[in-house]
Amino acid sequence: MAFKLNVNGHVSTVDAPADMPLLWVLRDMLDMRGTKYGCGIGQCGACTVHLAGQPVRACLTPVSAVKDQPITTVEGLSADGTHPVQLAWLEIDVPQCGYCQAGQMMSAAALLAKTPHPTDKDIDTAMTGNLCRCGTYTRIRAAVHKASEMAIAGTPKNVASVGGQ
Amino acid sequence: MKRTENQMTLERRSFLKVSLLAGGTLMFGLAEREADAQGRGGPPQAPPVPGNYLRVAANGAVTIVAKNPEVGQGIKTMLPMLIAEELDVDWKNVKVEQADFNPAKYSAQSAGGSTATPTNWEPMRQVGAAARAMFVTAAAQTWGVPETQCTTASGRVISGAKSLGYGELTAKVATLPVPAFADLKLKDPATYKIIGHTQKQIDVPEILTGKPVFTIDVKLPGMQYAVFERCPVLGGKVASANLDEIKKMPGIKNAFVVDRPELTAISGRPGDLVSGVAILGETWWHAQKARQALKVVWNEGPNATGSSTAFKQRADELSKQPPMSTSRKDGDYDTAIKGAAKVVEAAYSYPFISHAPLEPQTATASFKDGKIEIWTDSQQPGQGRGSVAQTLGLQQDDVTLHMTRGGGGFGRRLTNDYMVEAAWIAKEAGVPVKLLWSREDDMEHDFYRPGGYQYLKAGVDSAGKVVAWRNHFVGYAEGTTPVTGTIGATEFPQKFVPNYELHVSTMPLGLRTGALRAPGSNAIAFVIHSFLDELAHEAGRDPVQFRMDLLNSEQPSAPAAAGGRGGGAFGGGFNAERVKGVLQLVAEKSNWGKTTLPKGTGMGVAFHFSHQGYFAEVVQASVDSAKKVKVQKVWVAADVGMQIINPGAAENIVQGGIIDGLGSAMSQKITIEKGRVEQTNFHQHAMLRLAQSPPEIQVHFLTSNNRPTGLGEPSLPPILPALANAIFAASGVRVRSLPLMDSGFSWA
Numbered sequence: 001m002a003f004k005l006n007v008n009g010h011v012s013t014v015d016a017p018a019d020m021p022l023l024w025v026l027r028d029m030l031d032m033r034g035t036k037y038g039c040g041i042g043q044c045g046a047c048t049v050h051l052a053g054q055p056v057r058a059c060l061t062p063v064s065a066v067k068d069q070p071i072t073t074v075e076g077l078s079a080d081g082t083h084p085v086q087l088a089w090l091e092i093d094v095p096q097c098g099y100c101q102a103g104q105m106m107s108a109a110a111l112l113a114k115t116p117h118p119t120d121k122d123i124d125t126a127m128t129g130n131l132c133r134c135g136t137y138t139r140i141r142a143a144v145h146k147a148s149e150m151a152i153a154g155t156p157k158n159v160a161s162v163g164g165q
Numbered sequence: 166m167k168r169t170e171n172q173m174t175l176e177r178r179s180f181l182k183v184s185l186l187a188g189g190t191l192m193f194g195l196a197e198r199e200a201d202a203q204g205r206g207g208p209p210q211a212p213p214v215p216g217n218y219l220r221v222a223a224n225g226a227v228t229i230v231a232k233n234p235e236v237g238q239g240i241k242t243m244l245p246m247l248i249a250e251e252l253d254v255d256w257k258n259v260k261v262e263q264a265d266f267n268p269a270k271y272s273a274q275s276a277g278g279s280t281a282t283p284t285n286w287e288p289m290r291q292v293g294a295a296a297r298a299m300f301v302t303a304a305a306q307t308w309g310v311p312e313t314q315c316t317t318a319s320g321r322v323i324s325g326a327k328s329l330g331y332g333e334l335t336a337k338v339a340t341l342p343v344p345a346f347a348d349l350k351l352k353d354p355a356t357y358k359i360i361g362h363t364q365k366q367i368d369v370p371e372i373l374t375g376k377p378v379f380t381i382d383v384k385l386p387g388m389q390y391a392v393f394e395r396c397p398v399l400g401g402k403v404a405s406a407n408l409d410e411i412k413k414m415p416g417i418k419n420a421f422v423v424d425r426p427e428l429t430a431i432s433g434r435p436g437d438l439v440s441g442v443a444i445l446g447e448t449w450w451h452a453q454k455a456r457q458a459l460k461v462v463w464n465e466g467p468n469a470t471g472s473s474t475a476f477k478q479r480a481d482e483l484s485k486q487p488p489m490s491t492s493r494k495d496g497d498y499d500t501a502i503k504g505a506a507k508v509v510e511a512a513y514s515y516p517f518i519s520h521a522p523l524e525p526q527t528a529t530a531s532f533k534d535g536k537i538e539i540w541t542d543s544q545q546p547g548q549g550r551g552s553v554a555q556t557l558g559l560q561q562d563d564v565t566l567h568m569t570r571g572g573g574g575f576g577r578r579l580t581n582d583y584m585v586e587a588a589w590i591a592k593e594a595g596v597p598v599k600l601l602w603s604r605e606d607d608m609e610h611d612f613y614r615p616g617g618y619q620y621l622k623a624g625v626d627s628a629g630k631v632v633a634w635r636n637h638f639v640g641y642a643e644g645t646t647p648v649t650g651t652i653g654a655t656e657f658p659q660k661f662v663p664n665y666e667l668h669v670s671t672m673p674l675g676l677r678t679g680a681l682r683a684p685g686s687n688a689i690a691f692v693i694h695s696f697l698d699e700l701a702h703e704a705g706r707d708p709v710q711f712r713m714d715l716l717n718s719e720q721p722s723a724p725a726a727a728g729g730r731g732g733g734a735f736g737g738g739f740n741a742e743r744v745k746g747v748l749q750l751v752a753e754k755s756n757w758g759k760t761t762l763p764k765g766t767g768m769g770v771a772f773h774f775s776h777q778g779y780f781a782e783v784v785q786a787s788v789d790s791a792k793k794v795k796v797q798k799v800w801v802a803a804d805v806g807m808q809i810i811n812p813g814a815a816e817n818i819v820q821g822g823i824i825d826g827l828g829s830a831m832s833q834k835i836t837i838e839k840g841r842v843e844q845t846n847f848h849q850h851a852m853l854r855l856a857q858s859p860p861e862i863q864v865h866f867l868t869s870n871n872r873p874t875g876l877g878e879p880s881l882p883p884i885l886p887a888l889a890n891a892i893f894a895a896s897g898v899r900v901r902s903l904p905l906m907d908s909g910f911s912w913a
Contacts, residue, residue, distance in 0.1 A: 093814070098369070102372075102375055127855045139820075
């Protein structure tokens with residue numbers, strides 16, 4: 001079946017089975033490999049993307065369910081790596097292996113869009129669906145707070161970038 | 166600095182190669198002399214070619230090659246830091262490049278055992294120092310001044326008002342002899358600008374913007390995506406499969422049985438190809454979806470009877486019988502235990518667990534004209550190349566390995582089974598193939614951390630001193646060979662207890678086992694330090710002081726103890742003074758014994774020596790009436806030698822080891838029924854989540870006058886007993902079996 005997808009502001013048409021998860025459409029059909037496979041059952045969050053601004057697990061989202069909702073992936077978080085979440089992750093040097101971090105950042109960006117001043121409790125709730133096998137949680141917590149500070153203190157562009165996801 | 170035996174060995178068999186490339190780019194490298202390379206046994210190696218650790222372009226651009234596999238341990242950043250420091254260039258101007266697998270250029274290329282730091286600390290700095298010395302010589306000759314009047318800074322040689330960039334000196338350097346390593350003067354650590362200063366991980370900007378830097382992201386023209394269905398019972402073989410039906414399914418390019426009797430007959434050995442069905446699709450999902458319709462009839466073979474319940478029953482039976490072997494017998498245990506004031510007897514156990522790196526096993530292979538090219542995140546690419554060559558009937562030189570970033574390792578990628586599968590499938594399919602395991606494949610076909618049982622009895626005298634200790638370890642063996650993780654004869658507290666016995670019995674196992682982060686130690690530390698805690702409480706002694714007293718009672722007559730896994734290779738085994746140092750430090754930092762905690766909250770302590778690292782850890786945790794556990798804070802004190810090379814990364818990986826260990830302690834177990842692994846995915850083998858992770862993990866490094874050693878592994882082992890001991894302090898419940906959830910505990 002043909003599906004028209006708006007990914008990071010670009011519209012593409014793919015010919016895919018209706019039940020094919022968005023994760024594999026992105027990775028194997030659209031060549032957008034930043035979104036990762038970790039479990040396939042919504043347990044790890046490595047495949048987190050935004051659907052109309054909401055964080056969803058791309059491994060459990062059939063392509064037919066996307067319809068005209070815009071999709072944002074890690075590649076579209078910012079044009080040039082300057083989303084406050086990306087800047088904070090860089091400054092705190094969060095990753096070890098880095099495999100989960102696209103999903104972590106997508107969850108964090110969605111949290112900050114809704115809750116610009118998250119508490120530790122807010123972070124626990126929003127981020128606990130994202131596993132990090134290397135155990136970088138201490139830094140993830142710090143980086144979410146840092147991104148919050150950066151977004152609030154940042155340029156209008158950055159604020160818009162957070163709010164616009 | 167005092168030269169070590171290791172350093173001198175290196176000097177004997179190494180020399181520095183320099184050559185000039187077109188365009189004035191210099192190549193430096195540490196290469197082995199051919200005679201030495203061939204004289205160390207094993208298969209003949211190709212003659213060494215100029216190494217390629219370092220390139221300095223005519224415009225001054227510096228490229229440093231990272232030689233080891235990067236699986237998140239930070240080695241791609243750390244090894245180049247060592248070269249850059251001694252070369253005396255600015256880190257921000259260094260470009261780091263990942264090496265392919267090429268033992269002729271790079272000698273050892275592996276990621277395991279926390280060995281990269283101690284083995285590379287000197288040679289990598291020497292590569293940089295030799296190059297720097299040659300730039301100094303070149304500049305001094307150019308200017309006609311003595312070398313002693315020349316200094317270097319930021320990639321330039323300076324003498325008074327004169328200055329030349331390294332790039333301007335490349336033509337001259339290429340004509341110079343290479344200095345002997347013994348003549349090199351390495352920097353005074355007080356002058357370090359890169360080592361000891363946090364440098365961010367090299368690939369982070371690419372990771373944060375979703376660039377395809379991981380092994381799973383490799384893509385080749387014309388590539389097909391493969392899944393591989395294996396028998397749920399180890400060693401089982403395909404009898405028949407509905408391949409015709411599968412081949413007709415949408416998006417399916419090919420499907421075939423993989424089998425080769427002479428290889429699958431010994432399946433279970435790392436790198437062996439197992440029997441199964443390969444399905445190739447136009448996307449991975451097409452292939453994975455087709456698996457739902459795949460019907461395979463298996464000949465399951467002799468391993469189809471394995472059962473965790475039966476293992477436990479057998480272990481209990483064996484514990485009551487005379488041990489199969491005695492690993493250690495010091496003093497007179499039987500007499501000493503009779504005379505002890507207090508005696509504690511306890512049975513401990515821990516399960517099989519899975520590595521589960523977040524990036525499932527994957528490799529991409531392309532076979533053409535009798536040669537194969539593979540993209541892999543193997544932690545032991547050398548072994549993998551051998552396995553691929555053997556399995557495909559190729560020469561090793563016909564196997565090219567590109568080393569791509571791995572999404573975690575933890576020891577899973579020490580075995581190359583999935584690389585061999587990808588190679589075989591690509592050759593048979595005749596097209597480039599990316600093999601990707603599903604998470605279910607991963608959890609059901611791992612090389613598991615072996616479970617084990619330890620039956621302990623020990624006695625303390627009226628002064629609280631441990632006088633007798635007996636441990637009957639019951640584990641597993643393949644044939645007569647105990648699996649990895651079997652306790653060693655000199656495991657602590659051997660040498661610190663005068664009357665000591667260690668016995669080992671084993672039972673057969675039809676499951677693949679392997680090294681998982683801090684192998685052996687990751688389970689043994691839980692047993693030894695939980696049991697020591699029992700003894701301390703039984704003796705009415707403070708747990709820290711009790712351990713200090715034990716460390717002060719080293720038996721003079723006994724031979725040196727290794728005291729933990731990975732001991733001995735780089736500067737000696739278990740050193741009680743270094744343990745006491747970290748134990749003292751962690752007690753101070755945690756305010757041990759001086760903090761008044763509310764009811765239901767307690768602190769637990771443990772230490773462990775493994776992979777040359779000395780770690781002592783304290784956990785503060787609360788336990789409520791529903792056995793909900795909250796780890797409030799963790800303190801870590803570590804001694805890994807004289808220099809923390811990349812402090813930020815060091816802290817990160819130590820904290821990661823703590824979080825990893827907490828997760829495995831609470832929730833992880835692999836169980837077997839009818840020879841099949843019962844767990845399939847993360848919901849049944851849970852790792853720690855963010856909300857469950859401690860709000861604070863303090864990491865304190867104690868520097869000592871010892872060679873720097875690795876951090877991938879040794880922070881993990883003590884956290885399990887420190888948690889169990891904190892749970893006891895908080896709740897009065899002593900847990901002797903992992904995971905904790907089997908005793909009713911869960912995270913708050």
